[in-house]
Amino acid sequence: MRAVVAVASILILCPAADADEPAPFPGAICRWNGFVRHDFRVYGADVIVVEPKEQPLGRPWAWRGEFFGAFPDADLELLRGGWHLAYMSVPDLFGSPKAVARWEAFYDLLVKEYGVSPRPALIGLSRGALYCKAWAAAHPDETLAVYLDNGVCDFKSWPGGWPKGLGTGAGSPEEWVKLLDAYDFEDDREAITYRGNPVDRLGPLAEAEIPILLVYGDSDETVPHRENSEVVYDRYRALGGPVERVVKAGADHHPHGLTDPRPVVEFIERAWRDWGRP
Template sequence: MKLPVVLIALLIGPGLLILFSTAQAEEKNLPVKDLVLPGESFLLDGHPAFILWPSADKRQEPQPWVLYAPTLPAYPDQHEKWMHQQLVDAGVAVAGIDVGEAYGSPAAQEAFSRLYAELTEKRGFAKKPCLLGRSRGGLWVSSWAIRNADKVAGIAGIYPVFDLRTYPGLQRAAPAYGLSAEELEKSLDEHNPISQVHRLATAKVPVYIIHGNEDRVVPLQENSQTLANTYQTAEAAESLELIVPQGQGHNFWPGFFHCQSLVDFTIDRARVGAGLKPLRQPGSLPRDQAVVYRDLPYGQTDGTPHLLDLYYPANTTGPVPVVMWVHGGGWKNGSKDRCPASWLTAHGYAVASINYRLTDQAQWPAQIDDCRTAVQWLRLNAHEFQLDAKHIGVWGGSAGGHLAALLGTLEAPAGEEISSRVQAVCDWYGPSDLLTMPPNVVGNGRTAADVAKSNGAQLLGAPVPDIPERAKQASAYYQVSQDDPPFLIMHGSQDPGVPLAQSQKLHDKLRAVGVPSTLHIVEGARHGGKEFQTPEIRQTILAFFDQYLKASKE
């Protein structure tokens, strides 16, 4: 049997392409398809196909998987790399087959069915994948799902097309269907996915879509919103989640491709399709409360990106005030991944949880520099993510409280073009005076050698007593001035790690210069713990941020 010829384009220099047929590629031992992640590519009935595999220790049988579209020579691409990496890291394989510009035609559906049979019957893949369609890939996956709803665990989409009339238009789509544009128009009830999505709604196939409200290429209203309306009419609204980022069109905005909420949905549905329990990710929130954008680069050092996670209140048009969470861990441990502040999204706040350089990577002032850069990134990208750039608060615990307090008290660097000032500070049991922190002071059983090994010494690069001016510059107590933003300071009465006196003296000095400051002592609490997670504590924090990040908005 002679295989159909499919051309592969190899870029070997600026503007220079060499074309190989797939048969030539095999003869020359070339990959059938370049992949964004490790996997395999192969021919299936003459069509290039691929699998992005989880590592061997994460593979299962039946194998959870995602059926992706559009698979074209350029897709999936680098913009999607982070998203696919999350899937394979969670043990979910990703597969696709290149049918060219087939726009969901019967030929495309047939190729999908052949790939489905290959993977489920010969390779141990689960009988019910989750489908993932980006842009015109929405035509591919929805057309197949409409006719195979019993084989679909869910559908995820990034500005997906469901209506052929909007994209690519009937004139361009007709040849793929073997019809004239006039013939295709007369048969839209049969061929146009949007005319048949009631089948998905009736079957209550779970769907999660992110689609910008200013998309001119794939208009929201005629595509994803019409699908959502169909689910509503079919009393299946609980099975569909539509996230509509305001101000976004058909573009490479990072939020589309770093949407952890969409990734979590895809992982969960792929696992359910394989007979496994859903796998909620660390720090994830109910999808109807927040959409989470994960691992957004806010800066870099020597090519290594600094990352933050952004939690945004779902179904909000914005712009909304922001609270930036700064994790603790003695400046040497911790990460952004677990964010105790994320509950604020239920009250109309965006929450940014940041990583910053730890002491094994860099010493002071790298940590505060990173915090400032993160605040500047939030302002610079306020329009893109619908944030209120004029109302940014910061909240941190322990070492994070120390950095949060410094964001509120340090003078801005000379020549700062984008402000790193914050409008409110919530400091949880942070050291405010490194010179008087017990681990940095010789005595009470601590030797000079002990002090030289303290977290403060690791932060500043020398024993704290040896560099008093540097220690003062890194201590909020010595940086207080009357133009500082309001503070809410919370500290456990029995804290064994950071003495309560550290917060008391900072509070007193703030009050002395006229800065609004509240010191809330949590009786019986130690260094953090469940006492800081009560409804009463949350209400106090919410009231504080509401007063200074919402009530002041004019």
């Protein structure tokens, strides 16, 4: 059963929406790169919704897994094209079931109360990939497409890495401790034998034919591509899932994104058209 939604009390002040019109977004309003941004709280977490200036039929939206505002070129192009942009701040939950429960509350609110599309496009930069892939694996019918950028696809690789003897990357012992707590693992062994990593949960996405785009540097020392993006690429292809990749030769973990974000935007917009929505 999905978690009960708890939203900031400002929602009570919003007038009832017309049957044909979604409710207005609540919260504090400011401008973000020229677009209207709403900040409020859901299920005890800070959330952000940015509105496009023009809103096409169907109200498509993109959901950031982590690091709102970082390397936002593709986000901004989507906003210019009529997409809403959403983010929920649960930074130390690493895509765990606790994170998915909070995402479910936010999703239900956005779709049922504010009328956005039931299928968001997911944007996962770095550890944000853990959130996006966890959502997609649990909710393939509520996922439009998945774009991962130097994404963490196996937490054994990061924050595990070489300090734990689990990968070639630098890892992060401090973040590993947080991850154990987020998943309620009793010890390292339970985490290592866990089979809920993104690289282990590709079957539901492939069956639903959810398109995946992987953008990654082939010299990433933080989230090594051979332990993350390339594993997803090879396994997803073997499962028959639609997957594309853009490999940045010689690139490290930063900067994320592409100098020209059009391949990312076109990938997401093509998924929207292929789904059959206007």
